[in-house]
Amino acid sequence: MTDNTAIAFATAIAQGSLRVVDLTFTLSPDMPVIVLPPEFGQSSPVRIQQISRYDENGPGWYWNNITVGEHTGTHFDAPVHWYTGKDLPNNAVDTLPVEHMIAPACVIDCSAQAAADPDFLLTRAFVEDWEKSHGRILAGHWVLLRTDWSKLGPRDFANLREDGAHTPGPDSNVMEWLVNERDILGFGTETIGTDAGQGSHFAPPHPAHHFLHGAGRYGLQCLRNLDQLPPTGAILITTPLKILNGSGSPLRVLGVAPS
């Protein structure tokens, strides 16, 4: 059959010279979802409603209906999610370029820093230091923030206190710089948001959302198994559901890297 780079890629996976890493949490009613201040609309919890299971409702088949928020579990943020991206072309999950759904990734390990300080903030200096070891972040790459946050239990994962969530994320300056000076495709985290838990107090508020989506870039949240990816050399497959004018989507995120 035809010999080409796509077939070579699939063959390398089948033969084991590339490995596939599932970066996705299981979608279940136990999955923590973001909680906003009570004056705002809230995301639905995950609901799985059985239609039949080899029974009188369907003797030969098992299936369910599901309800989720677009920003539930491991999920993708499209530019239209944020007011800064609301007037961009092709800004929703059904219209964004499908070529963007397959792209290389840089993984920045901040796990030690996040373990020491739940409010750890990624800075430009931190990334520039990472680049000294791993090379300059290239245009069109994902930047993934490894914090090992996905290994925490549900309560520590959300880490809600009286004054809101305390989880690591990027500061405002590094997000503007990654978008404008590194031309990244998007930014991904292991936490519930691309922004730090205290990001509503930053200037501008929620700088990851602000700068990424205002420039037509993407977000990924609730990633896991980032410790199984190399700092460079992996690609991400990120295929959101084609929801009509969808602002985001739960999705299966795969990383593919050399074995």
Add this chain to the structure above:
Amino acid sequence: MTDNTAIAFATAIAQGSLRVVDLTFTLSPDMPVIVLPPEFGQSSPVRIQQISRYDENGPGWYWNNITVGEHTGTHFDAPVHWYTGKDLPNNAVDTLPVEHMIAPACVIDCSAQAAADPDFLLTRAFVEDWEKSHGRILAGHWVLLRTDWSKLGPRDFANLREDGAHTPGPDSNVMEWLVNERDILGFGTETIGTDAGQGSHFAPPHPAHHFLHGAGRYGLQCLRNLDQLPPTGAILITTPLKILNGSGSPLRVLGVAPS
């Protein structure tokens, strides 16, 4: 950065020597869903419920909750969907091997036959004839039935008559042969089911479901744009949502082929 087959694949897409084809219908309330006899449980229609849109429910953000059936729109069937696959290991969308989510595809063009006869059935003889031109179908490949059915309007797409749906699909013999003699990964169609509209009257009933899922193989339905894929040389990316014990999932299906 690291040079490997995964990076080569992403680079070929970014540079345009590979093209990405979106094989997915938009998920919207207009999407036809399968209708079962009234004594059985039914799939939910697609519902998209707005939470906020830069308004008093969320001044800076737009998002929705969505409800879908696991078998709604362009979707994936896992072995646990059918009673023949219910006791297999790793038979649900959250447990199946992620390596299977990237695999080559053979596209069999039956569009002329389906246009002439909505009850057209794919046979072993038809596939053996296809193999004379395109080579033997290799183990681990998807087989996709191109019928151009996805180009029809909603009423002709479902094509419901008093005695049920009339849409093309495979006969029983070819499904058993593709699974056992060609060791395919799965079977995909442009219609609402992997089986023909009249497949409940076949022996065994619904032979695509019966043989595929009983052998741990997969189904894809409501595909579109199969006319943009070559007969061989494309790969499919099929990443179902990681629904807890899910029987299937709406998903974004991408084909990748030489430009």
